[in-house]
Amino acid sequence: MKYFTLPLIALSTFAFTGCVEREAADAKLVKGCEAAILAFSDEGDKVGAINKQTITDHAKQGPGHREVKLDVTITDGFHGRDESHSCIFYEQFGMFKSTHNASIYQLNYFGKIIGKDGFDIHGSVEEMQKLTDAVDKALR
Numbered sequence: 001m002k003y004f005t006l007p008l009i010a011l012s013t014f015a016f017t018g019c020v021e022r023e024a025a026d027a028k029l030v031k032g033c034e035a036a037i038l039a040f041s042d043e044g045d046k047v048g049a050i051n052k053q054t055i056t057d058h059a060k061q062g063p064g065h066r067e068v069k070l071d072v073t074i075t076d077g078f079h080g081r082d083e084s085h086s087c088i089f090y091e092q093f094g095m096f097k098s099t100h101n102a103s104i105y106q107l108n109y110f111g112k113i114i115g116k117d118g119f120d121i122h123g124s125v126e127e128m129q130k131l132t133d134a135v136d137k138a139l140r
Contacts, residue, residue: 020093020100026055026066028139029102033068033087035138036107039130040114041074048075051082058088065105066091085109087135104135 051071058065069086091102106115114123
C-alpha cells in the first residue's frame with residue numbers, strides 16, 4: 001500500500017494544479033480573435049476597446065468548436081471606429097485539462113468568411129496564411 005501512496009499523491013497534485021480553466025482558455029481565444037481582426041485591418045490599427053464579447057460553443061460545427069464574437073473599437077491612434085467580427089476556433093484540452101490548444105477555423109470579417117465553412121475553404125492561400133500566422137502567434 002505504501003508503494004502506491006507517493007504516485008497517487010503526485011498524480012493528484014498534477015491533476016488539480018495543472019488544470020486550464022474555461023475562463024483562461026476563453027481569454028486566450030479572445031486574444032487570438034483580436035489578432036485575426038488586426039491581421040486584416042489597416043497597418044498601424046489597434047484594438048482600442050472591446051465593447052462586447054460573446055463566447056459560446058458553436059452549435060453547427062459540433063464539439064470542440066468555440067465561437068468568439070467581438071464588438072470592438074479599432075483605432076489608428078487618432079480616430080476610432082466600431083466594428084463587429086467573429087472567429088470560430090477548434091480547441092482541444094489535454095488529459096485532466098492540463099493543456100489547452102486552439103487553432104483558427106474561421107474568421108467572419110465584415111461578412112467575408114476566411115477559413116473553413118463545412119467542407120469548403122474560403123479566402124486565398126495568402127489570406128489563409130496571414131490569418132493562421134497572426135492567430136498562432138497570439139495563441140503562443
